[in-house]
Amino acid sequence: MSEITTRNVNKPDAQWREELTPEQFAILRESGTEPPFTGEYWDTKADGSYRCRGCGAMLFGSDTKFDSGTGWPSFSEPAVADAVELRPDNSLLMRRTEVVCRNCGGHLGHVFPDGPGSGGQRYCINSCSLAFDPADKVD
Numbered sequence: 001m002s003e004i005t006t007r008n009v010n011k012p013d014a015q016w017r018e019e020l021t022p023e024q025f026a027i028l029r030e031s032g033t034e035p036p037f038t039g040e041y042w043d044t045k046a047d048g049s050y051r052c053r054g055c056g057a058m059l060f061g062s063d064t065k066f067d068s069g070t071g072w073p074s075f076s077e078p079a080v081a082d083a084v085e086l087r088p089d090n091s092l093l094m095r096r097t098e099v100v101c102r103n104c105g106g107h108l109g110h111v112f113p114d115g116p117g118s119g120g121q122r123y124c125i126n127s128c129s130l131a132f133d134p135a136d137k138v139d
């Protein structure tokens with residue numbers, strides 16, 4: 001089976017490498033994971049929105065961010081349901097669900113069914129995949 005996915009943002013790896021730091025590239029384009037408690041946003045509590053570091057798409061809002069104790073930014077749901085795409089990930093001998101930016105295909109993290117909200121979801125997202133916009137900056 002071949003997967004045909006249309007992205008709004010399509011760039012060759014060489015271009016991504018120029019635009020992203022090596023760590024951001026490893027996560028967004030190669031599905032890497034940053035070490036817990038090291039990312040820029042795992043403990044961020046400010047009001048604002050989190051955009052895709054690769055393409056700027058709006059992904060998550062601070063109103064759904066919660067302290068999961070995992071060391072990664074965690075959200076109960078995306079700000080815009082269509083902004084993310086979920087796909088099965090059976091790597092590392094685990095059955096997980098990968099979260100991808102629909103706009104650019106960038107790897108964001110994984111979603112687990114043990115969240116605190118009514119939807120019961122925990123979006124476990126790498127700081128490296130996100131760019132935070134403080135609420136007082138956006139107007």
Ligand SMILES: [Zn+2]
Nearest residue numbers: 052055101104
């Ligand atoms: Zn994106």
